[in-house]
Amino acid sequence: xxxxxxxxxxxxxxxxxxxxxxxxxxxxxxxxxxxxxxxxxxxxxxxxxxxxxxxxxxxxxxxxxxxxxxxxxxxxxxxxxxxxxxxxxxxxxxxxxxxxxxxxxxxxxxxxxxxxxxxxxxxxxxxxxxxxxxxxxx
Amino acid sequence: xxxxxxxxxxxxxxxxxxxxxxxxxxxxxxxxxxxxxxxxxxxxxxxxxxxxxxxxxxxxxxxxxxxxxxxxxxxxxxxxxxxxxxxxxxxxxxxxxxxxxxxxxxxxxxxxxxxxxxxxxxxxxxxxxxxxxxxxxxxxxxxxxxxxxxxxxxxxxxxxxxxxxxxxxxxxxxxxxxxxxxxxxxxxxxxxxxxxxxxxxxxxxxxxxxxxxxxxxxxxxxxxxxxxxxxxxxxxxxxxxxxxxxxxxxxxxxxxxxxxxxxxxxxxxxxxxxxxxxxxxxxxxxxxxxxxxxxxxxxxxxxxxxxxxxxxxxxxxxxxxxxxxxxxxxxxxxxxxxxxxxxxxxxxxxxxxxxxxxxxxxxxxxxxxxxxxxxxxxxxxxxxxxxxxxxxxxxxxxxxxxxxxxxxxxxxxxxxxxxxxxxxxxxxxxxxxxxxxxxxxxxxxxxxxxxxxxxxxxxxxxxxxxxxxxxxxxxxxxxxxxxxxxxxxxxxxxxxxxxxxxxxxxxxxxxxxxxxxxxxxxxxxxxxxxxxxxxxxxxxxxxxxxxxxxxxxxxxxxxxxxxxxxxxxxxxxxxxxxxxxxxxxxx
Numbered sequence: 262x263x264x265x266x267x268x269x270x271x272x273x274x275x276x277x278x279x280x281x282x283x284x285x286x287x288x289x290x291x292x293x294x295x296x297x298x299x300x301x302x303x304x305x306x307x308x309x310x311x312x313x314x315x316x317x318x319x320x321x322x323x324x325x326x327x328x329x330x331x332x333x334x335x336x337x338x339x340x341x342x343x344x345x346x347x348x349x350x351x352x353x354x355x356x357x358x359x360x361x362x363x364x365x366x367x368x369x370x371x372x373x374x375x376x377x378x379x380x381x382x383x384x385x386x387x388x389x390x391x392x393x394x395x396x397x398x399x
Numbered sequence: 400x401x402x403x404x405x406x407x408x409x410x411x412x413x414x415x416x417x418x419x420x421x422x423x424x425x426x427x428x429x430x431x432x433x434x435x436x437x438x439x440x441x442x443x444x445x446x447x448x449x450x451x452x453x454x455x456x457x458x459x460x461x462x463x464x465x466x467x468x469x470x471x472x473x474x475x476x477x478x479x480x481x482x483x484x485x486x487x488x489x490x491x492x493x494x495x496x497x498x499x500x501x502x503x504x505x506x507x508x509x510x511x512x513x514x515x516x517x518x519x520x521x522x523x524x525x526x527x528x529x530x531x532x533x534x535x536x537x538x539x540x541x542x543x544x545x546x547x548x549x550x551x552x553x554x555x556x557x558x559x560x561x562x563x564x565x566x567x568x569x570x571x572x573x574x575x576x577x578x579x580x581x582x583x584x585x586x587x588x589x590x591x592x593x594x595x596x597x598x599x600x601x602x603x604x605x606x607x608x609x610x611x612x613x614x615x616x617x618x619x620x621x622x623x624x625x626x627x628x629x630x631x632x633x634x635x636x637x638x639x640x641x642x643x644x645x646x647x648x649x650x651x652x653x654x655x656x657x658x659x660x661x662x663x664x665x666x667x668x669x670x671x672x673x674x675x676x677x678x679x680x681x682x683x684x685x686x687x688x689x690x691x692x693x694x695x696x697x698x699x700x701x702x703x704x705x706x707x708x709x710x711x712x713x714x715x716x717x718x719x720x721x722x723x724x725x726x727x728x729x730x731x732x733x734x735x736x737x738x739x740x741x742x743x744x745x746x747x748x749x750x751x752x753x754x755x756x757x758x759x760x761x762x763x764x765x766x767x768x769x770x771x772x773x774x775x776x777x778x779x780x781x782x783x784x785x786x787x788x789x790x791x792x793x794x795x796x797x798x799x800x801x802x803x804x805x806x807x808x809x810x811x812x813x814x815x816x817x818x819x820x821x822x823x824x825x826x827x828x829x830x831x832x833x834x835x836x837x838x839x840x841x842x843x844x845x846x847x848x849x850x851x852x853x854x855x856x857x858x859x860x861x862x863x864x865x866x867x868x869x870x871x872x873x874x875x876x877x878x879x880x881x882x883x884x885x886x887x888x889x890x891x892x893x894x895x896x897x898x899x900x901x902x903x904x905x906x907x908x909x910x911x912x913x914x915x916x917x918x919x920x921x922x923x924x925x926x927x928x929x930x931x932x933x934x935x936x937x938x939x940x941x942x943x944x945x946x947x948x949x950x951x952x953x954x955x956x957x958x959x960x961x962x963x964x965x966x967x968x969x970x971x972x973x974x975x976x977x978x979x980x981x982x983x984x985x986x
Contacts, residue, residue: 276544276560278633281673281760284873285880287986301984302633303556327544328800328910332559358799358909359902376764376797377893379884 674876726784
């Protein structure tokens with residue numbers, strides 16, 4: 262198979278410094294054969310979207326534990342639409358109350374993986390989503 | 400258990416060997432009486448080996464959470480090298496293994512200090528007064544992220560974050576509201592603030608002054624530990640060099656003016672939350688401590704004086720035995736480092752006094768009520784380890800900020816340990832346990848090995864630049880995750896004993912989304928009402944002090960906050976003068 266490896270941006274938007282989850286997920290995705298670009302802390306929605314477009318990423322994974330998830334998900338998804346890049350899969354995790362998840366999905370988030378999710382669940386989901394995305398493109 | 404080493408015959412017999420007085424003596428077969436430790440151990444091992452053939456143990460190797468192998472059984476043979484007077488000593492005496500006070504909790508319980516703060520200063524003030532009414536004995540302020548990173552609430556980077564993980568403080572006006580009707584001369588206040596610690600301390604001093612409490616009477620703690628921000632927590636602003644200057648300026652200023660203030664809380668908590676092992680937590684925390692002491696000595700301060708105001712902050716995890724040992728090891732190792740390597744002689748500057756918080760990372764979003772039990776085990780470990788103050792996490796914190804009800808349960812957990820468990824009635828009750836002493840020595844050994852390695856690299860600042868502690872922590876975090884996913888480690892409710900649950904109806908704390916907007920409006924109004932020319936002058940003085948390393952920055956900051964210069968304005972000046980730190984990404 263000559264299929265391009267899945268390329269994913271793992272991003273920490275805003276001021277939240279909790280990066281254990283983001284780094285563990287980044288490493289697990291990399292070990293699963295994906296190309297991972299980890300942004301580091303304190304990213305703006307603009308910088309994340311710009312990186313994703315420049316790197317021709319398949320997906321953006323957002324980690325937020327500070328409670329700013331609604332703000333950042335909506336900003337990132339809005340910017341992707343503005344730049345006609347809404348085919349990029351957006352998913353995330355962190356401390357996100359269950360009650361907020363439907364709202365985030367409505368905005369366009371593909372999945373929210375809460376605390377305790379195994380990395381394999383996340384990997385399988387992402388592989389499936391990217392497969393769907395690519396089949397639509399071809 | 401399957402193989403009991405001693406069979407108690409059920410019929411009491413009279414005997415003259417004096418083994419048990421009066422009734423209740425038991426017949427034990429001759430070969431099972433332990434007359435010699437080594438012989439007895441050999442016999443036990445043989446009996447176990449025979450038993451294992453029939454019924455193996457659940458695992459081939461048992462380890463602590465941090466990977467230290469645990470023997471099946473510990474006996475005096477495992478602590479043969481231990482010298483009571485050299486290695487344990489007495490409570491309140493060097494090397495403080497058994498505690499920093501002679502009577503520990505018989506004299507006074509630890510300070511029950513719940514970390515709290517959210518939304519606006521007015522709402523947080525109400526929560527503090529509730530906690531004080533509930534019997535809490537000290538305050539612990541959580542600031543929101545913009546405050547922790549030196550941005551006012553109207554800064555573009557603050558959007559979506561105002562009032563979320565703590566209270567928003569822009570100026571002295573907010574600080575006055577935060578402590579309204581709370582007498583600063585009577586409570587001690589801990590503030591989790593690091594990069595802009597000097598600004599918030601300046602505000603606290605100014606509020607005290609308005610309440611009629613002189614700085615010399617204020618007691619409390621600022622976290623002020625920038626090194627662990629670079630390593631694990633992420634709320635840095637400035638590069639290491641000016642950050643270390645801010646810290647030593649605070650040490651110097653407080654030695655002279657705020658003598659009851661703990662000028663730093665050298666924190667392993669976040670290092671552990673980021674995934675380190677227990678030994679790494681001790682190692683990197685004490686290595687940070689060594690770096691601060693070296694920096695302050697270089698700035699001309701006397702470690703016998705400022706050393707008395709250093710405090711520490713550790714995590715408490717579920718692995719009970721390892722955690723108890725960890726606290727004891729940290730205390731002994733710090734005393735030895737300060738005495739032997741820093742030449743400190745003042746006893747109070749040798750003592751490692753610490754705050755503990757139970758481990759947020761062990762809380763599960765699944766079956767969250769189970770977290771109450773986890774927190775209780777962790778809290779008990781910290782008490783058995785001799786903590787000076789304690790925050791117990793609330794059971795719903797893997798889901799959101801805690802509600803008033805869940806915070807109440809967390810606080811009551813401490814009160815039950817203090818008043819009902821009986822475990823506080825004697826000092827350092829687990830001392831002398833073969834396994835506890837053995838683990839204490841092993842953690843001390845492992846931590847010292849790391850500390851020496853870091854010294855060889857050129858000290859903690861160099862090690863951080865190379866990404867060394869970051870890499871060690873991340874490797875441990877990844878190992879942990881893999882162990883959970885392979886079911887090697889069991890987390891109840893997550894990878895074993897799961898139940899179907901519907902969390903939709905849970906009562907969670909929600910921060911009013913209008914907080915940011917309201918805070919911005921209040922800030923704008925405050926700025927219109929102050930003397931802006933005066934503010935400009937005071938900010939110029941802060942800039943001048945920043946440029947002159949021979950000056951202490953604290954007096955200029957206190958003058959600036961008093962005229963309502965904002966935190967963001969002061970940090971803005973310092974950003975221009977000191978530049979900003981750029982993360983060294985380690986993956």
